[in-house]
Amino acid sequence: MNEILTAIIAKYNYWSFLILLLIGLHAMISKNNLVKKVIGMSIFQSAIILFYVSIGYKKGATIPITEHGHGHANEVVHQTAAEMVAGFANPLPHVLMLTAIVVGVGTLGVALALVQKIHRVYGTIEEDEILEKIKE
């Protein structure tokens, strides 16, 4: 029991990402209301964004800006390159997620626009009611 608990706590970021991912997927597949499906989609995408952000994180690390870069040539640099790198969070996954956030916002916008159009055509955004109207 204790071991399982330790395993969960040690990788809590993966567990929380997984739970969010499943909540989103569940909403996308099983919700009847189209806006709820869109919200599920947003949760699903956010879960993946959080996953990426968490893999770039290190304990006690800071943003990757060198303190003694250009213009501070006179000051003595006490750190080696490896020590400096150890103190920085990995910026690459974070930068990738900036792009993914933009993609997510774009998808959300298109999805909401479609829901609005669906509402104008069928007068409802409940999936079962729409399917009934299509059958008529």
Added chain:
Amino acid sequence: MIKEQLPILILAVPLLASFAITLFARKSKIAAFALLVGAMGMSFVFAIGVMRQILDTGRVIHYHIGNWQPPFGIELVIDHLNAMVLVLVSGAAFLTAIYSKNTVPAEVPYRFPGEEVPERVPNYYTLYALLVTGLLGIVATGDAFNMFVLLEISALSSYALLALGGGRAYFATFKYLIVGTIGACFYLLGVGYLYIKTGSLNMPDLKVILTSPALAESPTVMIAFMLIITGIWIKMAFFPLHGWLPNAYTYASTTTSCLVAPLMTKVSVYMMIRLMFSVFSAHYIFDRLGWQNGVVWLAAAAILFGSISALGQTNLKRMLCYIIVAEVGYMVGGVWLANADGLIGATYHILSDAMMTLCLFMAVGAVIYKTGDASLYAMRGIFRKMPVTSVVFVIGALAMIGIPPTCGFFSKWYLVSGAIEARHWGFAVALLISSLINAVIFFRIIEIGYFPLFDEQEGEGGHHAHDRAVIAEAPFSMLLPMVLTALSLIAIGLYSNEIITGLVGRTIPAGLL
């Protein structure tokens, strides 16, 4: 000088054209059309230039965007395989752009009753150029994350384009959007797992890192592969993940289906081949994971399901959509047969199937444009009324059935011989049954096209027959690309030997020979 910049120009021209159309041609249909056709034509010429360069030198082109060195910078990697697909995508986009001159103004300004909307045609062309940029980008890029971004660029513009069909298209597109987002997110997640294990996103770099024995054993890499391949299968509508495709493509406007239907699925198949053999390896997938038997059975099921469903359709476009589902099965099965013939067949089929689908959708689109009817019976008497369109349709149909010298025959030949070599009789039988069903489907339509309906002849009397013989052909802007596409089907067939030895055969990964 310009020769070195050709790879990026293929992508940059359509991208800039989409901005230029929005900025300078918002009010004018003609200016927007001219910009689009010009951009697509230039992109096509550049793609041919790149292909010639590769054929002359035989070397893979690595283009470093902004001169950032890989693996940190993004690079475009163009070899024999994607040079061919680049020419295919830009060529098909160019032909469809010409085709769109009359169809887009007729179909796009869908409006709700009593609604006043500004000119929408230029907006349509903006999305068109963006979609093509995304597709070309997916094909050219050598970076796994970049591929995701371009996939979403093309997917987002395709959602908007498909929804412009109006009416039922909105709901069909909404479903596609939900499913497509799940697919893209699975891909993104898979890339994330790969990044955790390798620390790299550059495809050639990933391939080198993934060959280490420690990673080959890793369950994380296996999960990454599963997520990536499932994501792509959703995007390409591989059975049983195909549910979104028929509705989304059926209710779209004619031009949109001509552009999206041949290209989106084929580019996804290209993605699958690229990721399987340029990120993972044939050895890893076929020897270590060993799923090929199951996947080929799924592909056989896809072929049978698609063909049989197509047989039952009375709407021309929906029938073609189910044929696409079957064709995706051809290509996935060919790749997963795990031998050189199967892969050659699948890769060659990307080229020939894209052109066949384009040809058939264009011909059907012309019939819908003239008759306003998308059912099978819109085709009656078509040989008299629209002789050129019907000849184009027949050539497309013959290619789909696989009759030499059209290209469909040669891809099927390689796929069947690959299936025999792999001793996968189920797949071989599915291919043959599907060809027979295609023959039934298309000869039924050709028969409808040849004869006017019996009761019409009787009811209106024989002397009216020549009244209906008046030729009502589609406009020249539609005929020209249609005829060129139909000719290309025969040309791709006649030059199949050159294409297969010069382009397709050069990209067979070492593990399969």
